[in-house]
Amino acid sequence: xxxxxxxxxxxxxxxxxxxxxxxxxxxxxxxxxxxxxxxxxxxxxxxxxxxxxxxxxxxxxxxxxxxxxxxxxxxxxxxxxxxxxxxxxxxxxxxxxxxxxxxxxxxxxxxxxxxxxxxxxxxxxxxxxxxxxxxxxxxxxxxxxxxxxxxxxxxxxxxxxxxxxxxxxxxxxxxxxxxxxxxxxxxxxxxxxxxxxxxxxxxxxxxxxxxxxxxxxxxxxxxxxxxxxxxxxxxxxxxxxxxxxxxxxxxxxxxxxxxxxxxxxxxxxxxxxxxxxxxxxxxxxxxxxxxxxxxxxxxxxxxxxxxxxxxxxxxxxxxxxxxxxxxxxxxxxxxxxxxxxxxxxxxxxxxxxxxxxxxxxxxxxxxxxxxxxxxxxxxxxxxxxxxxxxxxxxxxxxxxxxxxxxxxxxxxxxxxxxxxxxxxxxxxxxxxxxxxxxxxxxxxxxxxxxxxxxxxxxxxxxxxxxxxxxxxxxxxxxxxxxxxxxxxxxxxxxxxxxxxxxx
Amino acid sequence: xxxxxxxxxxxxxxxxxxxxxxxxxxxxxxxxxxxxxxxxxxxxxxxxxxxxxxxxxxxxxxxxxxxxxxxxxxxxxxxxxxxxxxxxxxxxxxx
Numbered sequence: 001x002x003x004x005x006x007x008x009x010x011x012x013x014x015x016x017x018x019x020x021x022x023x024x025x026x027x028x029x030x031x032x033x034x035x036x037x038x039x040x041x042x043x044x045x046x047x048x049x050x051x052x053x054x055x056x057x058x059x060x061x062x063x064x065x066x067x068x069x070x071x072x073x074x075x076x077x078x079x080x081x082x083x084x085x086x087x088x089x090x091x092x093x094x095x096x097x098x099x100x101x102x103x104x105x106x107x108x109x110x111x112x113x114x115x116x117x118x119x120x121x122x123x124x125x126x127x128x129x130x131x132x133x134x135x136x137x138x139x140x141x142x143x144x145x146x147x148x149x150x151x152x153x154x155x156x157x158x159x160x161x162x163x164x165x166x167x168x169x170x171x172x173x174x175x176x177x178x179x180x181x182x183x184x185x186x187x188x189x190x191x192x193x194x195x196x197x198x199x200x201x202x203x204x205x206x207x208x209x210x211x212x213x214x215x216x217x218x219x220x221x222x223x224x225x226x227x228x229x230x231x232x233x234x235x236x237x238x239x240x241x242x243x244x245x246x247x248x249x250x251x252x253x254x255x256x257x258x259x260x261x262x263x264x265x266x267x268x269x270x271x272x273x274x275x276x277x278x279x280x281x282x283x284x285x286x287x288x289x290x291x292x293x294x295x296x297x298x299x300x301x302x303x304x305x306x307x308x309x310x311x312x313x314x315x316x317x318x319x320x321x322x323x324x325x326x327x328x329x330x331x332x333x334x335x336x337x338x339x340x341x342x343x344x345x346x347x348x349x350x351x352x353x354x355x356x357x358x359x360x361x362x363x364x365x366x367x368x369x370x371x372x373x374x375x376x377x378x379x380x381x382x383x384x385x386x387x388x389x390x391x392x393x394x395x396x397x398x399x400x401x402x403x404x405x406x407x408x409x410x411x412x413x414x415x416x417x418x419x420x421x422x423x424x425x426x427x428x429x430x431x432x433x434x435x436x437x438x439x440x441x442x443x444x445x446x447x448x449x450x451x452x453x454x455x456x457x458x459x460x461x462x463x464x465x466x467x468x469x470x471x472x473x474x475x476x477x478x479x480x481x482x483x484x485x486x487x488x489x490x491x492x493x494x495x496x497x498x499x500x501x502x503x
Numbered sequence: 504x505x506x507x508x509x510x511x512x513x514x515x516x517x518x519x520x521x522x523x524x525x526x527x528x529x530x531x532x533x534x535x536x537x538x539x540x541x542x543x544x545x546x547x548x549x550x551x552x553x554x555x556x557x558x559x560x561x562x563x564x565x566x567x568x569x570x571x572x573x574x575x576x577x578x579x580x581x582x583x584x585x586x587x588x589x590x591x592x593x594x595x596x597x598x
Contacts, residue, residue, distance in 0.1 A: 359534065
């Protein structure tokens with residue numbers, strides 16, 4: 001097995017035992033990137049020279065008997081809406097094409113502080129607005145399982161980079177499902193932490209009452225370890241919570257017998273039959289584990305899409321007001337200040353971002369604010385209360401992570417409402433401030449190709465430990481099938497590239 | 504339902520590319536039509552949720568000087584500066 005094929009846990013074990021160096025890990029990682037990135041387009045920027053300096057520093061510390069941290073030598077990719085000092089931070093937008101971040105986001109300093117090596121910035125839907133990476137100004141990312149399909153979004157570059165074996169861990173952001181949906185489409189794990197658990201300082205704001213940052217990796221354990229490094233209070237994020245002494249890895253292997261798990265019926269509406277088949281197989285597995293399953297009703301889930309597509313664009317229209325050509329980013333030449341604002345924004349933002357800003361502007365305008373925005377905020381309270389009632393009966397909830405497997409490039413981009421409705425299963429978790437894990441639960445056969453489909457495990461606020469524990473128990477039962485198919489897909493990608501080079 | 508899409512764009516300080524106008528207008532009609540369901544919901548007794556947290560960082564901190572980046576670092580990213588100021592075109596209301 002090559003190093004790039006290993007999970008984060010396997011790599012860290014090898015580095016800590018000094019069987020391989022951090023530099024050898026990085027060599028393998030960049031070898032894999034050069035092999036498959038031309039097909040995938042997962043990265044907007046690669047940071048090889050800086051990464052090599054970091055790997056050399058980790059090796060030197062290990063040589064001197066010092067401890068570089070519990071992520072020593074682990075290559076990590078970063079979604080390009082998270083600031084890494086000295087690197088471009090485009091947010092997938094032309095308006096920030098040449099902007100270099102002057103500081104590290106808190107999540108970056110925490111990962112690097114534990115010895116992680118940042119290898120590059122990954123592609124995303126522009127300003128994280130989209131579910132496919134098709135709205136990126138830097139081209140679409142391809143799904144490694146089928147290059148004619150999207151990897152999901154908006155953290156599609158991070159998901160594809162992990163799935164294709166380019167990095168063991170990547171960071172994503174999740175405002176309405178942007179970690180969980182691409183994780184599901186690419187057969188990896190992604191954790192959306194509870195709102196407030198992980199600092200957003202240095203992360204470009206989209207919808208501030210919904211935005212979260214989380215890890216994406218091949219396994220549940222890998223995500224738990226990355227969360228151990230990322231979580232914790234940060235006074236630089238006004239929504240940050242104090243959580244001391246919590247480890248997400250420890251206790252992850254405790255048995256799940258006796259846990260009560262609910263299935264919200266409304267989250268099964270419109271899910272394709274083959275995804276339902278895989279979901280039912282997981283439910284049977286959990287029953288075998290001694291988990292108590294019960295069906296639930298969360299009636300206000302029927303309003304979730306409407307609530308989200310008022311609140312998120314409203315907050316985005318306010319957050320993105322800062323991109324005006326004055327202090328940073330693209331500036332269009334104009335005679336007057338007002339013309340400069342309008343022209344810089346009109347030419348710098350892409351169509352989907354403009355669409356959402358206009359939705360938000362309309363929903364917040366005089367005469368509409370009470371009718372739409374305040375009403376959506378009240379309905380959000382109703383949804384939160386409904387979830388509280390549901391969690392009064394169960395410890396966790398589960399559902400498919402997406403209603404279907406990855407769709408084709410170009411299939412939905414001209415029909416925004418259909419794209420929005422596809423996020424129905426993930427959006428409520430953000431609206432209610434909960435945590436949720438997306439993890440592979442099997443495969444769906446689409447046009448003769450095996451495409452992964454994901455399970456969503458939803459937890460109460462700050463109950464990531466129980467979410468990860470259930471996910472880990474499922475993973476141990478089905479990982480042989482997942483890893484075998486993942487290995488086959490990854491080898492196929494490498495071979496396809498070799499054939500292309502020979503031609 | 505109809506939308507004055509040019510007015511909304513003006514409110515948002517966006518010069519709307521002509522080729523987007525019709526598409527975005529139709530999308531707004533479709534999306535806000537979908538909202539009818541929400542407009543009919545019985546929300547009596549629910550207060551609005553605008554924020555998810557009563558966060559610790561909103562509490563008062565000790566009043567001490569903390570390290571921060573120098574203004575020069577941010578001026579470096581600006582499209583146009585004069586000494587330590589951002590330079591912009593004249594305001595539209597000027598004579």
